[in-house]
Every structure is written in structure tokens, then in C-alpha cells.
Amino acid sequence: MRVDLTGRVALVTGSGKGIGRAIADRFAAEGASVVYSDVEAPAEAAAADPRHMALKLDVTDEDDVQAAIDAVIARYGKLDICVNNAGIGTAPADRVTIDKVRIAQWKRLIDVDLTGVFMVSRAASAAMIPQKYGRIINISSVLGLVPMRLQSAYVAAKAGVANLTKGMAIELAQHGITVNAIAPGSTATDGWRNWINDATSEERDLHARLMSHIPMGRPAETREIAHAALFLADPDSAFVTAQILAVDGGWIAGFARDF
């Protein structure tokens, strides 16, 4: 699929690596000026091409968020596409039942994965409303639609992202702004590949069991999530809003294995 994003300005949070990086690179390949932003070092891709911009942005820091949107407007005069991708998962040591979840762990995860999406969307939509144009794309998760055990904060945050997406969509439609979410299933980022390479036999078993739930029998490639983001970013997708697009190889459609 080719989408002409020439002249469009796209901010992608958490685009230093993983899914965010794949989305940012794909938008850049389709002609967009991309603001690579991350709490860690933003991608070197931004430095390699003067069309792009690199921003250090922590989505949990209100001042940082406003400064980032201001910097984008100062540089390009507009913001067409905002992808809320930055997120953290549940560390293995924190995978515990609800009675044992530490309050600090809960707050941190909600802060990054849900409040971060709200804060960036708030600032981005304020810039988009006067333009009468915008595409906001939130990265939720299949676990925001169907929860998994031992990840209560994550499943709550990602469900929050999914419903926030719909709430924003119905408010912003009148301004020509669409708001949609992608719910990725298991996705093969570099972090995931490193984990598989170093996995213990117990972890490999766990992974095999997880894959047996996915009808496609494999994780997504990051470019496959980026492809869905490109569809939602397309100026021609103007009538697609308030949707949660699962890109999961059929995972949450039903039970794919015999019990």
C-alpha cells in the first residue's frame, strides 16, 4: 500500500525503537516529516534527514509534552498526525495477582500507558483543532480488549486507551480529526527477539503455548503494525474514526487450540 504523506507532519512517541520506530520509519518512507521522540535517545534517523526532527520527550511530564508540541508547531507550523505509541509493559517480577500488586507499580504503568496518551492527545488536539485536520492513532493492545492474568495495571491502562480513543473521536470528529487505536497482539520487536534468544527452556515453553493461541501461529512483525498505522494516517481514511483495529493474527477472535 502506498499513501502519499508528502508535506504531512507526524509525531510518534516512543519511536526510539520497536513498534514506534517502525511506524515513524514507514511514515518517513511515505514522504512525511517525522518527529522522532522518545524518553531515551530518539532515533538517529531523525539526524540523517533534515526533513525530520528528534525530540527527547517523556510522555508523563506535562511540561515536556507541551514543549514538544510547541517545538513541532514552531518548526513546521502544524501537526497532522500524532501516534501515541510510548508504553511500558509488566516486568516479569511484577507479574503477580491483584492482591500483591505494588501501588507504585500500578501508578507508574497507568502514568505512562494511559495518562501519557491523554496528555499528548490533549496538547496535540489543541494544535489540530484550529487546522481542522488531524489523525490521532493510539497504540493499545489486545490485552486492552481481552485481559490476561497477572497484568492488572497493563490491562486496565490499555482498556482505558481503547475507550479514551472512542471518547476523543466523538468529540473531535467535528474538527476533521479522526482518532483510532491499534491493538497489537504479540509483536516481534528487537526486545522480544533478544528475550527469545536468551530464553530459558521454561520461557520457550511459555512462548510456544502463547503462539498456540494465535491462529497465524506467529507474532506480528513491527512493519505489519506500521502498515495498519499507515492506513489510519491516510488522508483518505477520513471517515474511519473511533475504531480499535486488532492486528493480532486472529488471536482474540476465538479459541485457536484444543484444550
Ligand SMILES: NC(=O)c1ccc[n+]([C@@H]2O[C@H](COP(=O)([O-])OP(=O)(O)OC[C@H]3O[C@@H](n4cnc5c(N)ncnc54)[C@H](O)[C@@H]3O)[C@@H](O)[C@H]2O)c1
Ligand atoms: N511488542 C508487543 O508485543 C506489543 C503488544 C501490544 C501492544 N504493544 C504496545 O506497543 C507500544 C510499543 O511497544 P514496543 O513493544 O515497541 O516497546 P519497546 O519497549 O520496544 O519500545 C517502547 C519505546 O517507548 C519508549 N518509552 C517508554 N516510556 C516512555 C515515556 N515515558 N515517554 C516516552 N517514551 C517512552 C521507550 O524508551 C521505547 O523506545 C507500547 O505502547 C506497547 O504497550 C506492544
